Amino acid sequence: MIQEAHRLQQVQEYYFSRKLKEVRGLVAGGRPVINMGIGSPDLAPAPEVLQTLQDAVRDAGAHQYQSYQGLPELRQTIAAFYAKKFGVELDPEGEILPLMGSKEGIMHISMAFLNPGDRVLIPDPGYPTYASVTHLAGAVPLYYPLSEENGWFPDLEALAAADLSGVKLMWVSYPHMPTGAQASPAQLQALVNFAREHQILLVNDNPYSFVLSREPRSILMSEGAGGHVLELNSLSKTFNMAGWRVGMVLGAAPLITSVLKVKSNMDSGMFYGIQKGAIAALKSGPQWFEGLDAVYRRRRQAVFQLADLLGCTYDPQAVGMFVWARLPEGSADSESYIDSLLYEKDIFVAPGTIFGSRGAGYIRFSLCVPEEKIREAILRVAPSEVKQETSQKSES
Ligand SMILES: Cc1ncc(COP(=O)(O)O)c(C=O)c1O
DSSP: OOOOOGGGTTOOOOHHHHHHHHHHHHHHTTOOOEEESSOOOOSOOOHHHHHHHHHHTTSTTTTSOOOTTOOHHHHHHHHHHHHHHHOOOOOTTTSEEEESSHHHHHHHHHHHHOOTTOEEEEEESSOTHHHHHHHHTTOEEEEEEOOTTTTTOOOHHHHHHSOOTTEEEEEEOSSOTTTOOOOOHHHHHHHHHHHHHTTOEEEEEOTTTTSSOSSOOOGGGSTTOSTTEEEEEESTTTTTOGGGOOEEEEEOHHHHHHHHHHHTTTOOOOOHHHHHHHHHHHTOOHHHHHHHHHHHHHHHHHHHHHHHHTTOEEOTTOOSSEEEEEOOTTOOOHHHHHHHHHHHHOEEEEEGGGGOGGGTTEEEEESOSOHHHHHHHHHHHOHHHHHHHHHHHHHO
16 A cells, blocks of 8 residues: 555545535435535536636637736736725735646645745634644644634633744634634734744635625725735635636735746646636626625525524624524533534535534534525424414415
């Protein structure tokens, strides 16, 4: 047997990669599973985006290798988007690098800045990729706890008092995944100040900035977010383009140059048609964002009802593409709980523990499910409640 590399010793196959095989097995066996686990947008991109992609495949040079930095027009459009949405001015020549999804950016940034043994501040709960990529880079995760009581924001004073020797990088994601907590401008500023004071590279992973958030924010809006702050953003959730794989990293030119050193050795540019479609998406007007929010708002309302029926509690002000819900007192642990929902009610939701130990006692519902499916899930959990709702509706 050929032995795996040592770096894989602390890395497992991604939870959803394993669990969705199990779910697919159930579906293949005829079970009507409603999948509320993963945040893969089920809605279509805008028609003009699809048309632009179709038209672009006939352009001269469309099928050749593309620039490692993406089309200048794509970088200019990203700059205009950041200026319009966040009031953040970025130089399209040096401060913007298009990516094939923001997930690859987590790897590129880690490869660009981490040496073996460096320590990395990682939110618990948080996106699992920060820790697995840290391990792959030979660095060491240092988890910082987030709690409901603290609004899922780190206690920066406690963190400053801890041993931060060897800490090179800090991951944050606001709006926070999985909880949907938003950071205020003052909190984002506090993160930027903390990172500067401790000479840490701060990266805000921001793919949910435009989902149900009335006031989208970028960490680059903060003062002094210069040479030690990067932001990742993505078209996956904002424009229903998760499968297209379009993201971006933004920040000071020397940082972007380091990321490009890694990336340009790993891929050979993004397909031209995808870049043209991304440009069209980034130019979307306010109706796009309003339409998206309207759908997610209705779905979220239905998920709230489902969560209520399960006896869960949640923050109705949270944003993003998920509802993060605390299980009722005395429930089984998150993984057993979601397994009983899966096997008894054919409803799949994500257990909070896949996002870290602080996710214990929570589950996460995805809003990437049509409203009628969520109603069906409600019916499976409490048939009488839905009947009541329907009769109330028909009375009104
Ligand atoms: C917090 C967070 N960051 C990054 C990503 C990756 O998104 P992308 O599709 O841009 O790679 C996800 C996807 O689910 C996410 O939840």
